[in-house]
């Protein structure tokens with residue numbers, strides 16, 4: 001089973017450039033073309049949040065227009081740049097939540113590996129949360145009769161990456177409880193995959209692999225200084241391809257580049273200006 005992960009699209013309405021510099025709509029078009037050209041083709045695509053940049057209906061209309069070319073199943077969780085209402089309205093099939101449910105939590109049971117979507121959005125805030133109701137939902141899913149191996153996907157990582165300005169907006173409330181739940185089921189949670197940090201980062205957390213995906217558009221500057229400023233960098237856009245080998249019960253993650261940006265790769269601030 002092949003799972004493509006596309007994350008942190010940051011699509012702006014009218015193809016507005018992100019940070020006055022990044023053609024995110026063009027980047028998504030290239031990502032979709034890349035996925036559709038892969039052989040073998042992925043079975044499913046997971047979008048791990050920041051689909052839009054402001055979370056408006058016109059942003060999601062542009063995303064939907066571009067995703068017309070993505071003719072394999074895909075699913076989404078919201079990121080901090082998204083808004084649940086417009087996202088769900090634009091992509092009901094990609095956010096298949098139960099009637100009356102406030103959060104975009106759901107389970108995809110169509111594949112060999114069970115896919116569990118967790119919504120960490122705290123609307124209007126950069127950091128993520130998992131309230132008790134959501135943690136109870138996850139406990140219920142993991143305690144049901146389906147004991148297959150599974151993968152959890154969410155936007156905000158529950159870890160500190162060392163990139164200080166991103167760590168200040170990681171998964172806050174609920175992260176410790178999530179660790180307890182994951183640890184309890186670590187034998188069959190094969191990975192937790194996240195977005196948000198715009199860099200490929202791998203670790204082990206609560207006894208399972210935790211993997212953060214690179215952005216399909218622009219990356220966060222690799223800067224481990226405690227006072228490092230918020231900055232992005234035009235390193236090449238990329239995606240993760242997670243390969244689940246059901247026979248060997250092994251999940252392997254490949255990094256695939258989607259485009260090339262000419263180097264060198266200086267750091268840019270949120271205003272799109274060079275940080276010297």
Ligand SMILES: [Fe+2]
Nearest residue numbers: 008050196198
């Ligand atoms: Fe993002």
Ligand SMILES: [Fe+2]
Nearest residue numbers: 050079080196
């Ligand atoms: Fe984010």
